[in-house]
Amino acid sequence: MEVHIESERYNPMLKRREVNFRIRFNGKTPTRNEVREKIAGLLTSEIDRVVVDYIKTEFGKREAKCYAKIYDTAEELKNIEEEHILIRNFPELKKMKELKEEVSK
Numbered sequence: 001m002e003v004h005i006e007s008e009r010y011n012p013m014l015k016r017r018e019v020n021f022r023i024r025f026n027g028k029t030p031t032r033n034e035v036r037e038k039i040a041g042l043l044t045s046e047i048d049r050v051v052v053d054y055i056k057t058e059f060g061k062r063e064a065k066c067y068a069k070i071y072d073t074a075e076e077l078k079n080i081e082e083e084h085i086l087i088r089n090f091p092e093l094k095k096m097k098e099l100k101e102e103v104s105k
Contacts (some may be wrong), residue, residue: 024063086089
């Protein structure tokens with residue numbers, strides 16, 4: 001997977017870096033976790049502070065437009081991001097939510 005960063009800016013209000021980038025890949029579209037690992041490695045960050053907001057592919061192309069946010073701390077990430085984005089990026093949270101729902105029934 002090849003990553004080309006198109007723009008990056010720091011948002012001091014939300015204490016995060018916002019990154020727009022393109023990925024080129026062979027075969028299937030990479031998973032969010034694979035993209036998070038790659039971005040964390042490229043931008044020297046911990047993977048638990050990275051959230052991939054979207055991966056948009058175009059028909060017939062082997063590239064995708066992506067948007068990720070890298071927070072200063074993992075606590076800020078959990079306080080600011082919406083629940084559905086957290087569940088998409090951290091599958092273990094989905095399992096915990098399902099367990100809580102079963103217990104509450």
